Amino acid sequence: MIRNPGSTSQDTPAAIRTDGPRIRPALPALALVAALTAAAFTAPPAAPASAAQNETVTLTVRHLDRTGAPTDAYATHVTGISGPGEDVRESPHDPSGTLTLRLPKGRYLLDSEVYPLHQGAGTDWLVQPRLDLDRDTTVTIDPRTTSAVDVRPPEAGAQPRHAMSFVEVSHGGQTRSVNLMSSAAGLRVAHLGPAAEPGSVTATFDGYWIGERSDYGLGYRFTSGHALTGFVRRPTAGDLATLKAAAADRDGAGGVGVAAIQPSEGTTVGLTSELVRPGTATFHVTPERGTWDLSYSTPGTPGARPNLYEARDLQVRPGATTTHTFDNDVRGPALDTTPDAPPALVRDGDRIALDLPLLADGEGHAPSDPVFRSAATTLHRDGVLVGTHRGTPGRAVFPLNTPDPARYRLTATALHGTGTTAGRTTAVWTFDSAATAAPTALPLSVVRFTPRLALDGTAPAGTAVRVPVTVQGPAGGPGPRSLQVRVSVDGGATWTEAPVTDGAVEIRNPAPGGTVSLRATLTDTGGNTLDQTLGNAYRTR
Numbered sequence: 001m002i003r004n005p006g007s008t009s010q011d012t013p014a015a016i017r018t019d020g021p022r023i024r025p026a027l028p029a030l031a032l033v034a035a036l037t038a039a040a041f042t043a044p045p046a047a048p049a050s051a052a053q054n055e056t057v058t059l060t061v062r063h064l065d066r067t068g069a070p071t072d073a074y075a076t077h078v079t080g081i082s083g084p085g086e087d088v089r090e091s092p093h094d095p096s097g098t099l100t101l102r103l104p105k106g107r108y109l110l111d112s113e114v115y116p117l118h119q120g121a122g123t124d125w126l127v128q129p130r131l132d133l134d135r136d137t138t139v140t141i142d143p144r145t146t147s148a149v150d151v152r153p154p155e156a157g158a159q160p161r162h163a164m165s166f167v168e169v170s171h172g173g174q175t176r177s178v179n180l181m182s183s184a185a186g187l188r189v190a191h192l193g194p195a196a197e198p199g200s201v202t203a204t205f206d207g208y209w210i211g212e213r214s215d216y217g218l219g220y221r222f223t224s225g226h227a228l229t230g231f232v233r234r235p236t237a238g239d240l241a242t243l244k245a246a247a248a249d250r251d252g253a254g255g256v257g258v259a260a261i262q263p264s265e266g267t268t269v270g271l272t273s274e275l276v277r278p279g280t281a282t283f284h285v286t287p288e289r290g291t292w293d294l295s296y297s298t299p300g301t302p303g304a305r306p307n308l309y310e311a312r313d314l315q316v317r318p319g320a321t322t323t324h325t326f327d328n329d330v331r332g333p334a335l336d337t338t339p340d341a342p343p344a345l346v347r348d349g350d351r352i353a354l355d356l357p358l359l360a361d362g363e364g365h366a367p368s369d370p371v372f373r374s375a376a377t378t379l380h381r382d383g384v385l386v387g388t389h390r391g392t393p394g395r396a397v398f399p400l401n402t403p404d405p406a407r408y409r410l411t412a413t414a415l416h417g418t419g420t421t422a423g424r425t426t427a428v429w430t431f432d433s434a435a436t437a438a439p440t441a442l443p444l445s446v447v448r449f450t451p452r453l454a455l456d457g458t459a460p461a462g463t464a465v466r467v468p469v470t471v472q473g474p475a476g477g478p479g480p481r482s483l484q485v486r487v488s489v490d491g492g493a494t495w496t497e498a499p500v501t502d503g504a505v506e507i508r509n510p511a512p513g514g515t516v517s518l519r520a521t522l523t524d525t526g527g528n529t530l531d532q533t534l535g536n537a538y539r540t541r
Contacts, residue, residue, distance in 0.1 A: 055084075059131075060138040061099040061110070065117055066124070068144065070097035073115035076141070078131075081107040082172030085133070105133050109169050110192070111178040112141045122186030127178065127227035129169040130196035139192065146188035147230025153209045153216040153284065154237045160184035163207035164269035167227050170200045179267055184208055184218075188230065195225040203228045206263055206289070208271040214282035215273055216240075217261050219289030233286075240284040241316035245296050247277040248328035248361075250457035251421050255299030257306070259283075264291040264313045278455035280323075287316045296326040308368040309361065313338070327361050329457040330518070330537040331416065333394065333427050333446040334360035335472040343441035344473075345410070347433050350400045352379065352442070358394030358414050358425055362450060375414040381406045393425070403435030417536075420513075421457070424535035431528040443528040445473030445480075447520035451507075453538055461512040461540035468504045475524035488517040492535055495519060514540045 059078070065071040072095040080088035083106025092099050108131040114124040124143035131139070149165075152158075163184040168177040184207035205228070206219040220233060245259040259281035262270025275281045275296065285292050291313040298307045309326040316322060334357050335344055344356040354377060357366035370393055377396035379386040389396035393414035413426045431443050448470040453459055471480060486495040489510040498505035507516060515536040523529045 056102045056104055057133050058136040059099075059101045059103050059133060060136075061101075061112070061141060062138065063097040063099075063112065063114065063141045064143065065114065066121075066143045067117075068142070071114065072097055073117075074112055074141065075115075076110070076112040077178060078103070079109040079176045079178065080104075081109055081169060081176050082174050083107055086172075086174055103133055107132055107171050109167075109176050109178060110139060111167070111180075113180055114141060114143045120186070122188055123180070123182045124188045124190075125165060125180050125182070126190045126192050127167050128192035129167060129201045129225075129227050130171075130194055141192075143188065143190075145192075145229075146190040148232075149187045149189055149205060149207075149228070149230060150232040150234075151184070151205065151207050151218050151220070152234055153211065153218060154235060154240075155209070155211045155214075155216070158209040158211040158216060161208045161210055161271065162269060163187060163205060164267075165189065165228075166202075166204045166206075166267055168202045168266075169196060171197070177267065181269065189227070190229045191227040198225045199223055201225055201227060202266075204263075204266055204268070204289075205231075206268050206270075210273075214242075214284055215261075215271060217263075217271055217283055217285040217289075217292070219263050219268075219286050221266075221289055235286060237284075238319050239286070241287050241318060242321040243283045243285055243292060243294050243314065243316065244280050244321065244323040245275065245283075245294055246280045246323060246325040246455060247275050247296055247298075248325060248455045248457060249278040250327070250329060251417075251419075252456065253299075253301075255301075257299050258297040260293075260295045260297075261285060262293045262295075263289050264293050277327075285316060287318055291315055294322075294324055296324075298327055304371065305369050307371065309365040311363075311365060324365070325361075325363055325455070326365055327367075328363070328453055328455065329539075330362050330449045330451065330453075330534060331359045331423065332425055332448065332534050332537070333358050333412075333532065334364040334366065334448060335444075335446055336366075337472060343444070344394075345429075345442040345444035346439050347436045347442050348439040349437075350403060350435055351397060352400065352408070352410075352433065353397045354394060354410065354412070354444075356394035356412070356444070356446075358412055358427070359416055362453065364448060370414075371416060373415040373418075375412075377410070377412045379411075380409040383409075400435075405432060405434035407431075408433055420539060422536060424533070426533045426535075428531040429529065443474045443524065443526055445471060445475035445522065445524060445528070445530050447471055447483075447485075447522065447530070447532050449518050449520075449534065449537060451538060454541070456541070458539045458541040459509055459516075461509055461514065464506055464508045466504045467507055467518075469500050469520070470503070471522065474526070474528070475522055475530070478525060480522040480524050481527075483520065483522045486519045488519070489514055491515065492517050492533075509540045512541055516540070 078090040080086045085104035085106035110128040166179040209216040259275040260272040295310040300306045311324045359370045375393040378388045451467040
């Protein structure tokens, strides 16, 4: 079982299994390194501890099984929250079933898992979110006080998989948490002790089931002064939202990838499911849990790692379906438009840094490890070359040797794909910049083309199609001062202007087996420019 007691880092999970859990890892802590001089150093004498710090009390914990007999089949955790014992982390065990601990006075969080008497009997989890140790105290862990967590999907034949139960407690400016990994069925839980302060306890349950044609993520979140003592939820099909992950297969190689869902908020576990490409995985989820994350990992190939694509913080509604298509054309630059996202182009003192997904997929999902044949990013200052970086598309840092204002030209190029799926992405930006006292966003815009394509990356030949055009970045606000789109159906030998009308252009696709290339040029209201070309943006069938 995988746990994350207290505020410590979560254990590293084993390799993800098909239809198995997907753990949200804890963020790594920052490391602090101090350099000491070689000179002699004498530490001052330590201050004497106060009487309150030295004062301890006895905590006795008695463990029973479901028959009321003492048991040694348990795992108990005592976590300090506030007061002199706020740093306490204890996971003691005594085969007699009775624990005795000397602890500093203070507020604690206690949880205990009592193992089943026999296989299939289920798990008992008891949580005391408020344990005030101001005197000698005895706590009895009695599974007979628990009630069932009875959560089931509407599909009668769906099979339970795993679940994550989580309790977070806040007091005195500190927050501590405990969690339990279990089966989605057979769990019994109970609150122990007095209620904590209203709103100081958050309890969640995220359980997963595998259905015949779709899978289920049933998550619930409660905020009160109590841990849970059982609860029942039997959502109907109409109560659930639907998330679909569609996997493209542009090169016809097939293979099996992995689709996954996971609640966006809090320490949790998700569900992974095999996805044969091209194809679609379907998940039904509870809107009560808040936003959800949907992801897809491409099949691994010899010499290449799988690519991970993610769609985060998806708003879901009962009865509504949200579909994300991953790894399809048209590939091109895309900005992160989520609130508080870092800018893609930054001036920081005497350097300019670019971090832009140059080969995002057709819906703007950035690949974790973009596949490309070659890539280069070049910066010019007032027409003079500053430098060239080769490697990951759209990522480069350029040191500058002058703080003076200048006109810059930044060019990013990537060759990707092979054979009929080969393409070339190029973006050229011009802008003015001078040295800054702090990191400052520079005006970088991109243009997104989103035609409706089949999962093999193709559009019908010989037909007129409407291709939406979206400007992202500063030029996408009040609108660019000028925007021009041109189309080529002969590999870029000739170009034809395509007027942008109501946010889209109309393109007549070439014969089967042809390609369509797209080019956009714009100037924003500040005089900054973009010239973006997507060679062989999509194919026809």
